[in-house]
Amino acid sequence: MDRRKFLAVAGGGAIAIAAGYFILSNMGGQGEKKTIYLYTWEEEMNFDPPVEYEGKSYDNITDLFAAVNPEYNVVASYYGDQDRMVADLLAGKKADVIAPCVDYIPTLVENDLLAEIDTGMLENWNKMFPIFQDIQGVKVNGKVVFIPTNYGYEGLAYRADIFEQNGLESPSSWMDFFQPWELGFDKLDNPRKLLMPDDSYIGIAMAALALGYNLDANGDGLWELTDEQLENCKELLINQKPYVLKYSEEVDVEMPNLMSVGDVIFSIGWAPEALSLQDEGIDAVFVLPDEGPLTFLCGNAIVANAENYEDAHKLVDFYLGPVIQKYFATEYWYGITNEAVVNLLKEEDPELVDSLLLDKPQQALAKGAFEYPLAEGQEELWEEVWDEVRGA
Amino acid sequence: MRSPTGESLQRLRIFLSNLPASAYIFIMFYVSIGILIAISFTVPRKYVVEWSFTLENYVRIFTDPRFLSPILNTFLIVTVATILLIIVGFPIAYYLARVNPNLGIKLIFFLIIPVEVNYLIRVYAWRNILGENGFLNSLLLSLGIIDKPLSFLFYSWFAVVIVLIHEWLPYVVIPFYVNLVGIPRQLYEAAMDLGANRWQIFTSITLPLVKPAVLTVLFIVFIPSLGEFAIPSLVGGESGIMLGVLIDRYLSDFRLAFGAALSFILLLVTMGLSILMIKIFGYEALYQR
Numbered sequence: 001m002d003r004r005k006f007l008a009v010a011g012g013g014a015i016a017i018a019a020g021y022f023i024l025s026n027m028g029g030q031g032e033k034k035t036i037y038l039y040t041w042e043e044e045m046n047f048d049p050p051v052e053y054e055g056k057s058y059d060n061i062t063d064l065f066a067a068v069n070p071e072y073n074v075v076a077s078y079y080g081d082q083d084r085m086v087a088d089l090l091a092g093k094k095a096d097v098i099a100p101c102v103d104y105i106p107t108l109v110e111n112d113l114l115a116e117i118d119t120g121m122l123e124n125w126n127k128m129f130p131i132f133q134d135i136q137g138v139k140v141n142g143k144v145v146f147i148p149t150n151y152g153y154e155g156l157a158y159r160a161d162i163f164e165q166n167g168l169e170s171p172s173s174w175m176d177f178f179q180p181w182e183l184g185f186d187k188l189d190n191p192r193k194l195l196m197p198d199d200s201y202i203g204i205a206m207a208a209l210a211l212g213y214n215l216d217a218n219g220d221g222l223w224e225l226t227d228e229q230l231e232n233c234k235e236l237l238i239n240q241k242p243y244v245l246k247y248s249e250e251v252d253v254e255m256p257n258l259m260s261v262g263d264v265i266f267s268i269g270w271a272p273e274a275l276s277l278q279d280e281g282i283d284a285v286f287v288l289p290d291e292g293p294l295t296f297l298c299g300n301a302i303v304a305n306a307e308n309y310e311d312a313h314k315l316v317d318f319y320l321g322p323v324i325q326k327y328f329a330t331e332y333w334y335g336i337t338n339e340a341v342v343n344l345l346k347e348e349d350p351e352l353v354d355s356l357l358l359d360k361p362q363q364a365l366a367k368g369a370f371e372y373p374l375a376e377g378q379e380e381l382w383e384e385v386w387d388e389v390r391g392a
Numbered sequence: 393m394r395s396p397t398g399e400s401l402q403r404l405r406i407f408l409s410n411l412p413a414s415a416y417i418f419i420m421f422y423v424s425i426g427i428l429i430a431i432s433f434t435v436p437r438k439y440v441v442e443w444s445f446t447l448e449n450y451v452r453i454f455t456d457p458r459f460l461s462p463i464l465n466t467f468l469i470v471t472v473a474t475i476l477l478i479i480v481g482f483p484i485a486y487y488l489a490r491v492n493p494n495l496g497i498k499l500i501f502f503l504i505i506p507v508e509v510n511y512l513i514r515v516y517a518w519r520n521i522l523g524e525n526g527f528l529n530s531l532l533l534s535l536g537i538i539d540k541p542l543s544f545l546f547y548s549w550f551a552v553v554i555v556l557i558h559e560w561l562p563y564v565v566i567p568f569y570v571n572l573v574g575i576p577r578q579l580y581e582a583a584m585d586l587g588a589n590r591w592q593i594f595t596s597i598t599l600p601l602v603k604p605a606v607l608t609v610l611f612i613v614f615i616p617s618l619g620e621f622a623i624p625s626l627v628g629g630e631s632g633i634m635l636g637v638l639i640d641r642y643l644s645d646f647r648l649a650f651g652a653a654l655s656f657i658l659l660l661v662t663m664g665l666s667i668l669m670i671k672i673f674g675y676e677a678l679y680q681r
Contacts, residue, residue, distance in 0.1 A: 087439050087646045111439070190524060190543035192629075198641070245547050246629050249644060262525045263546065379438075383647075391458025 033073040034311050039085060039095035041298075042078040043332075044319075051327050065318055072314060080250060089113050089303060096312040099319075100146065101298040102137035103201070106373045108301065109140050115302045116143040121313040124320040127340035129361050135297065136221035136372060146301045149319045150334040151361075153293035153368055154202070157255065157269025161283035162262055171266065173290040174210035178240045180266065191243050195255055195267035198247035200386030202294065205369065206268065207233035209291045215369050222375040230385050237389040247390065259284055271333040288367065295368035299337070329356065335364050425659070432652035439646045449653035459638070459654075466634040469549050469624075470617045473556040477564045477613060478606070480557065485568030485605075486598075493573070500569065503562050511559075515626050518555045522546040522627065547629025555623045560613045567612075571605035572598070607673040615662050 038045070038061065050057035051064055058064035062074045077095075079085045082104045089095065090111060100108060108114050119125040125133070125147075132138070132148045139145070158171055169176075169183045176183055177194070185191040197203055208215055208225060211232055215223040225233065245264055248254040256273050258264035260282050274286035300316045302309065318324060325341040328334040330349065335356060336342060342358045357364035374382065432449055435442045453459050484503075488496040506514065521527045522545040529541040544550050575598065583593045621636030628637065635658055642651035 083439075083644070083646050090439055189540045192543065192547070241630070244630065249641075261520075261523055263523050383645075388458065391456075391461070 033071060034308065035073045035075055036308050036311050036315050037094050037096045038074050038076040038315060039093065040076065040078055040099040044099050045076045045078045049331060051323065053323055065315065068323065069314060072311065074315065095303050096306040096308045097300055097315045098303055099298060099300050101296050103371045103373045105137040105146050109145065113304055114145040115304045115306055115309060116145060117147060117302055117316065118313060119144050122317045122320065124317055124338055128337050129339045131361055132337040146299055147316055147320060148297050148299035148337050150328045150336055151295060151297040152270065152334040153288060153295055154268060154270060155289055155293040156287045157267050157274045157284055159259060159262065159265040159283060160285045162265045171287060174206055177266065178207060178210050178236050180243045185243055192245045193265045194244045195251060195258060195264040196244050196247045197251045197268055198249045200382045203237065203386060204233050204382050205294055207236045209369055210236060212291065216372055221372050223372050224375040224378055230381060234385045234389055238392045241392065293368040295365055295370045329358060335361060428652050429656050431649055432656045434649045436647060436649045441648060449650050453653060453657065462633045462635050462638050465549065466618055469552050469634060470614060473553045473617060474614045477557055477560055478609060481561055481564030482568050485565045485572055488569050489572035503565060507562050515555060515623055518627055522551050547627065549632040551627040552624050552632040555627055556617055563612050564609050567605040567608040568602060571602045575601050603673060607669060610669050615665060618662055619658055
């Protein structure tokens with residue numbers, strides 16, 4: 001083939017590919033499916049274990065939502081922490097629906113990132129427990145901007161077998177986590193066996209609970225600590241440092257990994273992670289601390305200027321509907337906000353409903369310290385204290 | 393002889409042919425570095441950049457003793473790793489340069505293969521080797537060499553040094569190898585004919601002639617390692633914190649101005665060291681084989 005022929009063939013091929021791409025992408029655009037852009041947590045995008053729906057297994061939200069709503073197509077992407085989510089939205093990331101937790105609602109509102117949700121478009125809105133329709137963060141200036149779908153506890157997880165082998169006392173409180181020497185950690189050849197979150201908000205809150213402080217002492221739904229309280233938290237956190245193997249930015253990922261090999265034996269923890277370790281034959285135990293666990297409340301919101309504002313409601317409603325709500329309760333042991341689904345579960349699995357207090361959300365929330373946003377000016381102070389702890 | 397017009401045209405042609413690449417480098421490297429430097433002088437705010445000038449970030453770094461430890465740690469870890477890399481890498485390169493050239497090239501190929509494996513997988517593998525219940529401790533325990541696991545192997549600055557050595561070894565061996573195979577054998581033969589012993593040959597011929605390789609190693613290993621953050625994050629624990637980890641922490645937390653200030657300080661340090669090395673070894677060392 002001479003040069004001229006080669007160029008003709010290459011040029012023709014390139015034009016054919018470009019034309020094919022154009023036709024195919026146009027066909028997609030003219031199809032009947034409507035697209036919704038979801039930006040969420042990995043575990044709310046990819047399901048482990050898969051969700052069972054009408055005899056089929058679905059391991060991601062895209063396929064599941066399309067199975068239930070064939071006229072829609074979900075394009076999903078995920079974040080590992082909410083700071084990333086806020087920063088990406090500010091940078092212009094395309095998203096219709098996000099999955100924030102209540103502590104980030106003020107930040108999202110402050111940056112004009114949330115749209116008002118039309119609850120009339122949500123079939124499941126009226127099926128929610130009334131407490132969750134009015135809880136802190138749901139409404140801003142009377143407008144609904146956040147739909148809570150699940151809540152759960154952050155407590156402690158430990159390797160019961162290793163504790164027993166080494167004659168360590170079983171932990172029961174946050175203070176045990178901050179004073180592991182009281183449990184006998186100094187007897188260990190290597191006492192650096194704790195995993196801490198590298199997160200000023202959670203780290204300091206844990207210390208505050210250990211010290212018996214009421215994080216919402218003003219009762220205004222905002223966390224606030226005095227300078228003296230922060231100083232005491234700092235001291236407690238610094239004293240704990242010789243026992244900490246690592247401060248992790250991804251504790252939910254690193255805890256199961258490090259705990260399974262025994263490099264970490266005591267950590268902040270969640271029930272789903274402890275359960276999945278138990279499934280693998282690892283004797284990990286999840287404990288709700290005596291001082292009360294930290295309680296998170298997460299859900300969905302629609303992004304301001306969402307391109308698919310009306311369709312986005314369909315996806316928000318889906319998270320509030322029976323398929324996902326049931327999955328959250330039975331597989332993740334989360335509390336759920338849809339009362340109708342709880343009533344269904346009462347018939348199917350009354351033991352689960354009782355043990356998780358699913359039908360008594362007020363009691364369930366009262367068990368722990370609700371993860372409220374920080375009061376104005378507190379974030380800088382907490383970050384300063386955290387920097388000092390990390391640098392000590 | 394070319395006419396002045398012909399020369400000008402030639403220069404213009406060279407300039408134009410280099411323009412796209414130069415523009416790319418300028419925009420991608422220098423403009424982005426310029427933006428980073430500008431951000432480092434802005435008022436610290438989360439998520440966003442507030443374009444008001446301040447020296448606050450730098451004042452904090454230079455007056456707060458908490459930042460001294462990661463900075464010193466960074467230099468200690470990288471210096472120890474580089475010295476060990478040279479101690480380990482040079483004899484390997486020396487051997488490879490002395491064996492049959494075909495065999496030498498094949499052995500280099502085997503040295504490079506691990507580098508082809510994903511970086512994170514390799515670092516994660518070290519977690520399983522160095523962990524308290526990892527391969528190394530289990531082996532030493534089963535052989536009766538130790539009676540309890542060695543805790544300093546994992547989540548320590550020691551672990552960072554070990555993984556850095558593994559990571560960078562091929563990049564140390566190859567420059568030394570290239571340098572060593574370029575030394576004419578006649579030089580050694582002449583030295584031996586004149587009665588020099590092995591040590592004298594090594595110190596008078598080999599060492600001075602591998603000087604360019606040392607500079608190359610410092611440039612491609614020591615300086616980039618100063619900014620390392622993945623290895624210390626994954627295996628370093630509290631004693632192995634390096635400046636790169638701190639920068640990553642602030643940037644991941646979207647405290648951009650402070651993270652940018654730390655990055656700029658690291659950039660200034662590496663630039664200073666580069667200039668110092670060039671002063672010591674000379675520019676020409678970079679281009680010598």
